Amino acid sequence: MLYFDTVAGKPTPFGPMKAGPNQTKGLSPEEMIKNPEVIFNQIKVEKDQVLLKSYAKSEDSIRVVNGMPGGISVLFVPDQVIPGFTYKVEQQDIGSGQETKVRFQYDPGKDLAAKPTITGRIRIEPFSKSYGVVIRFDVPEEIKKQLPQKP
Numbered sequence: 001m002l003y004f005d006t007v008a009g010k011p012t013p014f015g016p017m018k019a020g021p022n023q024t025k026g027l028s029p030e031e032m033i034k035n036p037e038v039i040f041n042q043i044k045v046e047k048d049q050v051l052l053k054s055y056a057k058s059e060d061s062i063r064v065v066n067g068m069p070g071g072i073s074v075l076f077v078p079d080q081v082i083p084g085f086t087y088k089v090e091q092q093d094i095g096s097g098q099e100t101k102v103r104f105q106y107d108p109g110k111d112l113a114a115k116p117t118i119t120g121r122i123r124i125e126p127f128s129k130s131y132g133v134v135i136r137f138d139v140p141e142e143i144k145k146q147l148p149q150k151p
Contacts, residue, residue, distance in 0.1 A: 042067035043124055045131045052085075052106040054115040054137035059106075062133065064122065065099040076102050076133070078120040084108050085118070085135075104135060114139050 009016035031038060043066060050060035066072050072094060076087050084107045091100040102122060106115075115137035121130040 040129055045122055048132055049134045050104050051136050051138055052104060055108060055112045055140050057107045059103060061101040061103045063099055063101050066094045066096060069096050071095045073125040074100055075123040076120055077123055080118050082115060082118060
C-alpha cells in the first residue's frame with residue numbers, strides 16, 4: 001500500500017485504524033494514478049556532478065532531501081572505483097522532511113597524474129529510483145595552461 005486513507009482508515013483485528021490529529025496528508029490514490037512521477041518529485045538530489053582534485057586531497061558532496069511522507073534509504077553505487085577515491089552516505093535511512101549528504105573524497109597519495117571521469121548512481125529505496133552522478137577530477141592550473149585552447 002503506497003498511501004493511507006485517513007478518512008476510511010485501515011481495517012485491523014481490533015477495528016479500523018485511523019490517523020490521529022495533526023497528521024500530514026499523503027497523496028490520494030487518484031493523484032498517484034494520474035501522475036506517478038509526483039512521488040519521485042518529492043525526493044530532491046541537489047546536483048548530478050562533483051569535482052575533486054586529481055593532484056591533492058579534496059572533497060565534495062551531494063545533498064539529498066526527502067519530501068516524501070515516509071522514510072527512504074539512500075545508497076551510492078559507483079560504476080567504477082580508482083585508488084584513493086572513497087564515498088560515504090552520512091545517514092543512509094532518512095525520515096520524512098529529513099536530508100543527508102553523499103560525501104566523495106579523493107586522496108591521490110603519490111600519484112598526481114590526471115584521472116579519468118568516473119560515474120555512479122544515487123539509489124533511493126524502496127523505489128529503486130536512480131540518479132546518475134558524474135565525478136570529475138580537476139588538474140592543476142599550470143597543466144590547464146598547457147592544454148590546447150578551444151577555438
